[in-house]
Amino acid sequence: MPRKTSVLIFDDNVVGTTAVYTSPEFNDLLGQYERGAFQVVGDQATSGATVTVQQEHSADQRNWSNRNGSPEVNGAALSTSATTNTSGYELGTGTGHGYVRLRIQLAGTTPQAHIKIWYTGRDLV
Numbered sequence: 001m002p003r004k005t006s007v008l009i010f011d012d013n014v015v016g017t018t019a020v021y022t023s024p025e026f027n028d029l030l031g032q033y034e035r036g037a038f039q040v041v042g043d044q045a046t047s048g049a050t051v052t053v054q055q056e057h058s059a060d061q062r063n064w065s066n067r068n069g070s071p072e073v074n075g076a077a078l079s080t081s082a083t084t085n086t087s088g089y090e091l092g093t094g095t096g097h098g099y100v101r102l103r104i105q106l107a108g109t110t111p112q113a114h115i116k117i118w119y120t121g122r123d124l125v
Helices: 024-031
Strands: 003-015 035-043 050-058 073-077 084-090 099-107 112-122
Touching (some): 003 099, 024 112, 035 050, 073 084, 099 112
Antiparallel strands (some): 003 112, 035 084, 050 099
């Protein structure tokens, strides 16, 4: 299963519990591959902050729904004193729509963190 792409798709400070999303410029790229891996790196986090990353897919880039039943990264604890590194995966077990974005959301009491996400896309054959 050859690697088709590996790219930084998110690099920003996230403040509060309101969801933020990957840039629309990546929607087509994320929808091209049958399998994907997401490396989520967090630093500069406040105490008790966690991060959740969920794929959403769409056929029209206007109406979005969760691609999978559970988030690819679900409530990962972020360290206040070190860089946190965690991964999530899309295993290609179901057919998705042509466009995909990531919803990034922090939880905790007044959470904030610097979050980077790298994406690696692969085809099944």
